[in-house]
Amino acid sequence: MNQSFQELIKHKFPDLSRGQKKVAEFLVNFMEKGSLYTAGQIGKEAGVSETTVIRLAYALGLNGFSDLQELMRKEWLSSAESKESASKPAAASAAASAAEEKKPFSEWLSPVDEKELSQAVDALIKSDQVYIAGFRESHTAAYWLYYKMNQLRNHILLSFPTGFLLETLCNLTSESAVVVFSLPRYTKEALEVAQQAKKQGAKVIAITDRRLSPVGQIADITLLAGTTEHILSLLALSQVVISSMQKRDEKTAGKRQEHLEKLYAEQGIFLE
Numbered sequence: 001m002n003q004s005f006q007e008l009i010k011h012k013f014p015d016l017s018r019g020q021k022k023v024a025e026f027l028v029n030f031m032e033k034g035s036l037y038t039a040g041q042i043g044k045e046a047g048v049s050e051t052t053v054i055r056l057a058y059a060l061g062l063n064g065f066s067d068l069q070e071l072m073r074k075e076w077l078s079s080a081e082s083k084e085s086a087s088k089p090a091a092a093s094a095a096a097s098a099a100e101e102k103k104p105f106s107e108w109l110s111p112v113d114e115k116e117l118s119q120a121v122d123a124l125i126k127s128d129q130v131y132i133a134g135f136r137e138s139h140t141a142a143y144w145l146y147y148k149m150n151q152l153r154n155h156i157l158l159s160f161p162t163g164f165l166l167e168t169l170c171n172l173t174s175e176s177a178v179v180v181f182s183l184p185r186y187t188k189e190a191l192e193v194a195q196q197a198k199k200q201g202a203k204v205i206a207i208t209d210r211r212l213s214p215v216g217q218i219a220d221i222t223l224l225a226g227t228t229e230h231i232l233s234l235l236a237l238s239q240v241v242i243s244s245m246q247k248r249d250e251k252t253a254g255k256r257q258e259h260l261e262k263l264y265a266e267q268g269i270f271l272e
Contacts, residue, residue, distance in 0.1 A: 005031070005075045010217050012060050019052040020059055021212075027072060028211050035073040039065050079115075112223060112240065120221045121244045123203045125252075127177035129155035131169070131202075133193040134181035135162060141207075141234035142181050148242045151260060152253040164193055174201030181234065182208045182215035183225065190215055207237060 003011065009024050016024060026046040027034040034042060039053040046053070057068040124130055130149060134142025139161040146158040157168060172178065178197040182190040194204050194215045206219035216222050223241075225233050246253045264270055 005071045006211070008060055008071070009212070013212055013217055016056070016059055017052075019048045020056045022046050022048055023053050023056045025210070025212050031072055031076045031079070035069060035076045112237065116221050116223060117240065117244060120205045120223060121241065121248055123177045123205065123221065124149070124179075124241070124245055125153070125249045126175075127203070128173060128175040129157060129171070130177050130179065131157045131159070131172065131193075131197070132179045133159040133164060133190060135159065135187045135189045137231075138181035138183050138190075138234065140231055141238055142179075144235055145179065145238040145241070148238070149245070151257055152242070152245055152249070153256065159189075159193065163189055166196075169193065169196050169200070172197055172200045172202045176200075176202040177205060178202050179205045179207065180215050180219070182206055182213055183234075184209065186214050194218055207234065 006028060009028055013021065013024060023042065023046045026042065030045070033045065037045070040050040043050045043053045054065045057063075057065045060068065062068050062071070130153075132142050132146045132149070134140075139159070143158060146156055150156045176197070178193065180190050180194050180197075182194075191214045194206070195218065197204050198218055203221070204215075204219045205221045205223065206213070206215045207223050207225060208216045208219075209225055210216055211222050211224070223237060225237055
């Protein structure tokens, strides 16, 4: 089987029973426990029966619980080794940036996976355009990210607070990146943007509260917000992304900011 554990869960999740979905979410969020616990222990933690845990393995197309656990164990060990290794400068840079930015926002940013942060930053820097989507309450954070990213690079687009233009989405390519804010209560517009972006081959980056939220299920990269009860948690996560982009691509960001400062001065935008 070529699919990773998390890819397999995302692919099969819509077809799982309610109880199996509870187990799947537990295993995705606590892969270390899933790799070590018995089926009975996992069931107790997830609030289902041991039988439901075992049935999940078969629903995923595996030969049994032992195969499921082996798949989880391999991915968990691989992830642990990856975090311990600092061999890749890009990942190390993103990790250092995340660590620096996390200090005042530790509670909000604790779920941020530094490997996924590095992948997201890389995609945002290399893409031909970035489309940022946030609807209703999450539009505030989406607009802030749009404004700050415009200071670092060109070709940044933003959705409306309550919808989007298909005429804009049709310009997405396989080289584009789409950032979708998707938080409870989940909006159909966020899911529709993600689905349309996937159809056109764009890379979807979800900023959400759960890996298996509607948008999280289909996203290529998922950045988790520590809490959805305060808009500052979304702004803090967005700030980590911006800071990491700025440090990763310092030359490009510096040139754009220098050009902007000249325009600001010519227009007398700022008093000082």
